[in-house]
Amino acid sequence: MPLTSPVDFLARKFDYLIVGGGTAGLVVAARLSENPALTVGVLEAGPVALGVETIDIPGLYGQTLGTDYDWKFETIPQPGLDGRTLAWPRGKVLGGTSALNFMTWNRASREDHDAWRDLGNKGWGWDDLLPYFKKTENFHTPEEFNQKANSLYYDKQAVGESGPIQVGYASEYSSSHQLWLKTMQSLGVESNRAHLAGSNVGVWTNLGSVDPHTGTRSYSTTTYCLPNASRPNLLVLTEACVTEIVLEKDDGEWTAKGVRFQRDGSSFFAAASREVIISAGSVQSPQILELSGIGNPDILSKARISVKVSNPNVGENLQDHIMAALIFEVDSTLSTPDDLKQHKAAADAARHQFRASRTGPLTILPNSICYLPFSHFVPSHQLRALSEEAGSITTIPDLERAIRQDRLAPSSAAKLGQIEYIFDLGNWNPFFQPPPSSYKKYATCLQILQYPFSKGSIHISSNNIADKPMIDPQYYGGTHGGPIDLSLMVHAARFAAYRIAQALPLAGIIRRRVFPPQVPVEDEDESFWRDWLTQTTITDWHPVGTCAMGGRIGMNPAGGGVVDDRLRVYGTKGLRVVDASVMPLQISAHLQATVYAIGEKGAAMILEDAQFENE
Template identity: 55%
Template sequence: MNGDAAGESVESFLQHKFTHIVVGGGTAGLVVATRISENPNITVGILEAGVPAYDDPRINVPGRFGETLGSELDWQFATTPQPGLGGRSLPWPRGKVLGGTSALNFMTWNRGCREDYDAWEELGNKGWGWDALMPFFKKTENFHEPDAEHQAAHKSIFDKNYHGTGGPVQSVYSAHYGASHQHWHATCHKLGIDTNGSHFSGSNVGCWTSLTGVTPDTRERSYSAIAYYRPNANRPNLMLLTGAFAKEVVLEKEGGEWVTKGVRFTHEGQDHVVRVEGEVIISSGSVQSPQLLEVSGIGNPEILKAAGIETKVENLNVGEHLQDHMMTAMIVEIDSSIVTPEDLRADPALAEAADKEYALRHTGPRTAIPSSVSYLPFSHFVPFKELHALGSHLLVESKKDPARSTPRDRILVDRLLADKSIGQIEYNFDVSNYSPYFKSLPGKKYATMLQMLQYPFSKGSIHIPAMRNGKKTSMEDKPIIDPRYYSGPGGEIDFKLMVASQKFADKICATKPLADIIISRVYPAESSQGKGTDFDFSDWVRESTITDWHPIGTCSMGGKEGMKGGVIDDRLRVYGVKGLRVADASIMPLHIAAHPQATIYAIGEKAASLILKDWEKPHASNGHA
């Protein structure tokens, strides 16, 4: 039996006969493992490279978000130098802890537009449209309604018909807001942006106050380790091994087909193999899921050969179709009387008072999470003729090279040409300095206007590197992460739209009442002519764009194109292998207009449903020939 929420010893773990192994105890992996272990005839083992951190205040205290980035709880990945970003390489944080990135993210809880998920189904992925996914969105959530006073004070407006109750992950509006939030909705209204009273119902266009994945009573982060795994840790058919680094999925040939037999992993410097009678589910995230497939012999033969790995299943899509939300962080100086998170870091007395308030009443600055949000279509500030010209340019480019034109690309172009009211750009304003490039000056207070591109045309890849000194590439070798930001014809479109969007971000900051607390723009610095000038943001956007930490697509569903278009089918089964699935953000074929956390939980819930149905069929095959 599994002894406690920290897992068990490697010796005990290896004694079990597993029907299912989940590789990765992260956001989706713990959902899958917990849900399928509800069937007592299924025995589940979880391999997680990180450790539990249930009591770590850097994770649990909402107002301390971001402190774990770059820490021992982060894999500390980085991109290759990006030509589209002036040669810069970006850090790519990913959670190396039980709970994965759900333990490191900024707790934003929202959903994409109906069109986002319907596009997945349009590509041929049956059961992945908005209506089909809605039960899984609701199943994961336990929504706590704010009272009338909170709704009036903070515009915490909702439609409870689109929220779940009784699910493992708690969602609640913040107990404390930064000083700028009181001005957010009124400022947006002056710019023709309406408050969206039901931004979970299929359209998040407009401005709204964001929900958070936080517990309502203790005001602590609600994430997969706490919400899904720990309450069920003592199930006799659910086993966890932490500190277990998966090295390879063990595949054997049977009757002409590759069959999954287990996982080879390292624990405390020793190699082990855990066998499986049914399926292995890879939930290692958009970076490591394709990496694990490749070291197991599934992928592009040229890449595998260079790495010294035998090709077992040829699939050119493994590690491809990488999409990420690109972000800029414009910094403004604000009124010196406003309290910011930097004040707490600089003043021990203030920090102590905030910690005491949080401990005693679960309120105050330590509960604050950025919540001033707006999603807009480009047409709100870019003339439709310009959008049409950009889309037409991509169509012309695709005719020059038809091989580069995919159904996914055509959906993205259609969104520009159709002038649909969907959330193509996100704005998020908060009183803090979020820029890794601008250093706060002593005695100054700052706020950040974040903007994030939601439907990038830029597509990159994540692959294992070639072997060095004759040594075969392994999981220990850092993957080559190349998002190709702003590269290629599509990247040029992304860049132009980001520059146009940045001008509107500047306009938001120059509009009252938000402008009343802003002294000046400091990054990029205002020109000598002062406010209101037609500032050219082009160079600054290229020099300052960073990631919003939302990579998807590297093991995407193939839909109608099958293996030609993806890595897995719509039941998440890896093409060409029996008994192997992928369930995490990497399966998404197109990006969504949302922070992906809630969607990844829904992916985990749907994956568990598919696995259970296939397992319970008396004579069904659990994999692919």
């Protein structure tokens, strides 16, 4: 891949500058630069990492976390988690978090995106977004044998077949996969044969963003950037950290004129004649806005930053999926990913097999997935009580509160995938350490809360870009209903422990639960599960909302949101945010496919607005 030097980058006159060459940023860059009359520059803080096996090989997912390709963010201590801090991985590499994630590819429900629209964000409903979901993906139809053997279902009308991201079903699965599908069906959960078409409720085999021809991760660098790197009007400068959006008054309005950035210990300025687009993600997009003088005056003044645009919503509205992992001892004859971690010979053999034929253990991803409504296992009177509790929360706007309350109403809840379960062989829980020299095998049942009430914030800690922002998700706490999350997670954990793990055929390979450790059943009361969840809940790394679309609230003089439904930053000209931070409400899905769709839609709106201005 040809690399741009700072000298070449600074010598160009840019129409658009994109801050962040990650999942969404490279989508925007590729689409804008399709017009040869526009010159587009991308500034990415991380390096290029082409050919890195821990990124490329699917079965090595997770091994880049905590490395130099990760920003290594952490939350501040969380009272709701017994004062623990949590690691918050984010990609510091060209491609951003699309280079680090676990390649899960799915979509939320129609109702999730229609809720964005109903908040007043025109053009962000399901029907509006579906063309952009399809535009980003190239779905590969699985072979007929694989379809039958692994229950691979899809709606042909709902998938894209000519987009950059290579998407498809794996050719190999863990030995527990079919047991998982049959077990959930035995518990009354139907198979979802169209899980990309507007409803994610049910059990199914999930897809991955993996190129079937090479067997490697398909992500924004290899799909949106690399094929277009030879365009003379697209310049990508890596290892360049943006420190500020330069704003100047133009006809009385603060207008983005360019950016300041650091590289190799020096500071530079690059100008943009049309727009600056921030695509730095849910952590750093609000950080960059605040460093540029856009945000809460109290926070900016403490950091000794002059206020240009007063907006107390910057960095607020943080929502994240929370996750807990039950661990079970399973039949010792099963092959698990832990075998590759514990035995060098097995790991070497797996690598050799993958390099030779793109087959074997290193092609297997955690694709045994199920999304359930709480009404499936929470008694209706308890669900109704939680819904009433949600309706009494006065710290969130009326429209949003109504949507959140309705999601827990027994009549509505049946339509939504409110808790995600993933089952796979191997130990995924960082808090469970098997005894040394143990020959036992383990499996994990993950439970991930999809519509958290917990809301937090991300704000700068100083006026120095090198100082990491303060991340405070307020898990299980705060004033927005965090305790409701803990109650829901208790219900979900009990269902996993007492119903899923004890149902055939999955129960046939499970010997016992080892985490949380089993105690006499009379002692496994509400407080037992609350204590365990408080001590072991972690993030599923899906933060959204810190530069949220304001919708109808944004139109109110009292203010609300950070960007409008065209993703333009309130109070400015020539400045937008295009990434997961603009999502006003969390969705029931892993974020990857949605962030690509936001990038596609954001780019289309930028081009539409430019054409309108030229007419």
